[in-house]
Amino acid sequence: MQAATGRAAIAVAAMLMLVGCGGDGMPQLMNLRSGQGPDEFGILPPKPLAMPEDLATLPEPTVGGANRTDPQPFDEAIVALGGKPGAAGGIPASDSAIYAHAARFGVESGIRTTLANEDLEWRRDNNGRILERLFNVNVYFKAYRKQWLDQQAELARWRKVGVKTPSAPPRKDGEE
Secondary structure: OHHHHHHHHHHHHHHHHHHHOOOOOOOHHHOOOOOOOOOOOOOOOOOOOOOOOOHHHOOOOOOOOOOOOOOOHHHHHHHHOOOOHHHOOOOOHHHHHHHHHHOOOOOOOOHHHHHHHHHHHHHHHOOOOHHHHHOOOOOHHHHOHHHOOOHHHHHHHHHHHOOOOOOOOOOOOOOO
């Protein structure tokens, strides 16, 4: 009786230790779910108050509306990259020629959704291992390993042809 109880206690302890070692094994950059605690990048300080040149140009206050001192990080990023915040969504006149050339064979609406669905299906079909399917393991890198570009071989190929190329990172230990 005591031997059975002792074995059960050891089995439970081993199971708890095994559960404690869990993890999804995903690289951190592919697992961008919010963790515990505050997001230090989500805290944006307000802009300093400024007196307008003409008080008549002040907008009428609205309940729940935007404030002139509220940070606009997306608009500020667009401006920092040389864009115009209000122009998002359309094709600027300066890019109309390149868009016309890219769309000369037709444009499929919803292509991003279609590609995402096809990619997910392809990774499911090329997974191959039943345990990975059952436990929802990320197989992104494994599924696309055959399609990876060998940057060193590609660099050598372009240099052999005479094309000026930037340097590539050195090979990691164990790579051929």
